[in-house]
Amino acid sequence: MKWLTIPALSLALLAAGPAMMAEERRDAPAPDGLRPGGTLSQELPAPPLAGQPRHAGREVLNYPEQPPVIPHGIRDYQVDLRTNRCLECHSRSAAVEAGAPMVSISHFRDRHQQVLAAVSPDRYFCTQCHVPQTDAGPIVGNTFLTVDEVLREMLERERGEP
Numbered sequence: 650m651k652w653l654t655i656p657a658l659s660l661a662l663l664a665a666g667p668a669m670m671a672e673e674r675r676d677a678p679a680p681d682g683l684r685p686g687g688t689l690s691q692e693l694p695a696p697p698l699a700g701q702p703r704h705a706g707r708e709v710l711n712y713p714e715q716p717p718v719i720p721h722g723i724r725d726y727q728v729d730l731r732t733n734r735c736l737e738c739h740s741r742s743a744a745v746e747a748g749a750p751m752v753s754i755s756h757f758r759d760r761h762q763q764v765l766a767a768v769s770p771d772r773y774f775c776t777q778c779h780v781p782q783t784d785a786g787p788i789v790g791n792t793f794l795t796v797d798e799v800l801r802e803m804l805e806r807e808r809g810e811p
Contacts, residue, residue: 676691
């Protein structure tokens with residue numbers, strides 16, 4: 650009976666071969682994500698990178714604890730286990746001379762809220778939260794309202810205004 654197993658498997662593979670090749674030829678559409686269009690086998694060009702910061706200066710924050718955007722380019726900045734280029738200007742000792750805002754005091758606390766002498770390892774990799782300011786539009790639509798907008802809408806509803 651064992652001698653029948655190998656020929657039977659060979660026949661099954663021969664029969665399935667054309668079906669598998671036809672499946673490979675079929676070019677299914679790619680899932681539409683952040684870069685929509687194309688098929689699974691197509692390699693479409695990436696969209697162009699967003700432009701440099703629109704203007705230097707700090708942006709208004711929309712909610713408490715919002716990480717501010719970086720108002721300058723950071724291309725080729727090294728931020729790894731040994732070096733953090735951001736701290737060359739934003740550390741406590743360099744901020745005044747560089748004219749840059751000092752790293753927030755919240756960055757000197759660990760996950761147990763213990764105060765540290767240096768930036769917490771949890772907050773060391775700046776680009777986990779902070780992104781460069783660009784002229785890019787939103788990737789997906791949203792209906793986010795700032796606190797001021799929410800309060801204004803609430804007052805208008807209470808007054809019966811449209």
